[in-house]
Every structure is written in C-alpha cells, then in structure tokens.
Amino acid sequence: MSRYTAASSTSILLCGALLPPFAQALGNPHHTDEHMLHPTVITAVAPSSPLTVEADPKAPRQPVPASDGADYLKTIPGFAAIRNGGSNGDPVLRGLFGSRLNILTNGGQILGACPGRMDAPTSYISPQTYDRLTVIKGPQSVQWGPGASAGTVLFEREPERFGTLGSRVQASVLAGSRGRLDKTLDAAAGGARGYLRFTGNTSQSDDYRAGHGGHVPSRWYKWNGEVAAGFTPDTDTLLALTVGKGDGLARYAGRGMDGAQFRRETLGLRFERYNLGGALAAVEARLYYNYADHLMDNYSLRRPPAMAMASNPDRRTLGARLKATWQWSDWELVSGLDAQANEHRKRSAMGEGA
Ligand SMILES: [Cu+2]
Numbered sequence: 001m002s003r004y005t006a007a008s009s010t011s012i013l014l015c016g017a018l019l020p021p022f023a024q025a026l027g028n029p030h031h032t033d034e035h036m037l038h039p040t041v042i043t044a045v046a047p048s049s050p051l052t053v054e055a056d057p058k059a060p061r062q063p064v065p066a067s068d069g070a071d072y073l074k075t076i077p078g079f080a081a082i083r084n085g086g087s088n089g090d091p092v093l094r095g096l097f098g099s100r101l102n103i104l105t106n107g108g109q110i111l112g113a114c115p116g117r118m119d120a121p122t123s124y125i126s127p128q129t130y131d132r133l134t135v136i137k138g139p140q141s142v143q144w145g146p147g148a149s150a151g152t153v154l155f156e157r158e159p160e161r162f163g164t165l166g167s168r169v170q171a172s173v174l175a176g177s178r179g180r181l182d183k184t185l186d187a188a189a190g191g192a193r194g195y196l197r198f199t200g201n202t203s204q205s206d207d208y209r210a211g212h213g214g215h216v217p218s219r220w221y222k223w224n225g226e227v228a229a230g231f232t233p234d235t236d237t238l239l240a241l242t243v244g245k246g247d248g249l250a251r252y253a254g255r256g257m258d259g260a261q262f263r264r265e266t267l268g269l270r271f272e273r274y275n276l277g278g279a280l281a282a283v284e285a286r287l288y289y290n291y292a293d294h295l296m297d298n299y300s301l302r303r304p305p306a307m308a309m310a311s312n313p314d315r316r317t318l319g320a321r322l323k324a325t326w327q328w329s330d331w332e333l334v335s336g337l338d339a340q341a342n343e344h345r346k347r348s349a350m351g352e353g354a
Helices: 002-027 069-073
Strands: 047-049 052-055 079-082 090-093 101-105 132-137 151-156 166-175 181-190 194-205 220-231 237-250 258-274 280-297 307-311 314-327 332-345 348-352
Touching (some): 069 151, 090 101, 220 258
Antiparallel strands (some): 047 052, 052 132, 079 090, 132 151, 280 307, 314 332
16 A cells, blocks of 8 residues: 555656646746756646546547557556457556456446456447546545455446437547548437437457568457437436447457457446435436357467367346435535346357368
C-alpha cells in the first residue's frame, strides 16, 4: 500500500514541477531564461482525483480508436497491457491483473472462458460504444463488488433523456493500413416516456507484415451489437432492458491455437429511482446475465497440422446488485447487496487432420 501511495504522490509532484515553466513559456514565447527547462507536454487521460480517472471513450484519441478495452486502458497512467496478438490484450494495473481487476460493463461482470486468457473481459468491450469510463485505482471502493484489489474499471452507457420526441445518430468509420477498418453506429430515438437505443460496431485488421516481408499472424475481426429499451415514466425513474450479442476471431503468432470464436451474449435489467423523499435519496438495482462462448483450434485459421485440436470453453455469469443511497445534511450512506454466480465449462476434442 505504501508503495502505491508513494507512486501517486511522485506523479503529482512531477506535474507541479513541470506545469509552472510550461505555463510561463506559453505566456511569453520569446522568453529566453537560460535556467528554464524546455516545455514538456504530457499526453494522458487526466485523473479527476488522485485515485479516480474518468474518461469519455467516444472522444478521439491517439493513434487510432481502441479495438478493445485493454487497448483503451493502457493509455491511462498506471495501466499496462500484456499483448496478445493484434487485439484483445490483457490489462495490468500497477502490476496486478486477472481476477484482481474488477471490470464491469453496464454494472455487470463478463468473465472470459479461455484458460489461456485469449478472452480477457476487456476483449468483449468495444470502448467507442460506451459513454463513460471510470477507473478507481486500488481497493478503496467496495461499491462495485469483490475482486478489486488492484482496482475497479467501469464501462457505462448513460440512459437517454429525450424531453420531447427526438432522435440522434453518431457514426464513425476508420480505415488504416494493414486492412484496419472500424465502423461504429450509435443511434437512439425516444420521447419523454422512454427510448430505444442501438449501438453496434465492427473492427478488423489484417496480419502484421514484418521487416523481411513475411506475415506475422495477428489478424482479427470482431462485431458487437446491443439494443437498449428504456422506460422513463418521470424524470426520477428509469427502467431499462439491454440485449447484446457479439463475436470475433483472432490469429496468433505465439500460440498453438487461434481464437476461432469469441461469442458473447448479454442481458441486463436496470432500475433506478431518485428523490424518494426523506433520507432515502436513491435506489438502484441491476440484474445481468453474461455468456461467453469461446472456441479455439489449430486448423480453421492456419494451415492444419497432422493432429487437429479444438477447445470450446464457455462461461455464464449471473449477477445482481442492489444499492440504496441515504443522505442527511452532512452524511451520506451507501448500502447495498452484491451477488454473482458463474458456471465455467470446458469441452475439447482432438483428432487426425483432414
Ligand atoms: Cu482460447
């Protein structure tokens, strides 16, 4: 713990030391003080407090939009990613990863099925289709359930609020070298009583070409689609149902098998009620079902070897969260209950190649 505290205070001190000369240099471009340091520009997602980072995953970022959650997280100070082919890396926060990172999408956990971590929870996340990303570094918050000894990562979609009948559409296309092509569509329509929202994307890239001209297997393709139907009888109440599906594939240079399927099915129910009167300020409830059906083999995405192998692990996660917020003049109390159950299965086969 003390090591982490020291690390964060170091970065704050650094910012403090660098900002004043930078500000001065901006104010007077002809200023030539021989003792002045050259301005240093640091590009990173700014923390909203020392332990919390909030970001808009739809905002443009360098070098290109992130293909998965880990690709986005690695731009946040404190995060690194274990590379895993072209996409679907595994996020590491301050040296800790896996079950020590509590990653929630729309309030629910999607646990990957692959024993080789081909499908880290972030591989099922397309950041551009979410509205808000919150990272809480360290185990300080218990509001989001267990498993957050390194930190909590929340990818959230905000409920829509249309005062009158209306609609909005947000679409983007990205094309890059080596066959990189991303398409994103986020559209919503609704009125005062409710809304319907669709978010979907596809992302793909070809194999990486090495310096000697040969191809390094790293091709990937993925798609996601999600529909949300929200009911807002008044400004203080929300009831929303979300149904989502996705799939993908990935070739690997460093593994004995390729990821032939990353199928995902999600169902979520969200209820929120605010301003209930008295000390009880808000009641929030979430119910979710997330299913990851992963298939890896050594023949469908590469030249089949003599011995064909396939493995089809899957995992279904069912969870619920209930949260009540109580407010008095000087105090706030958040109380709640968190429950989750998951079933992990492994199916595999082996045989002579065709
Ligand atoms: Cu796998």
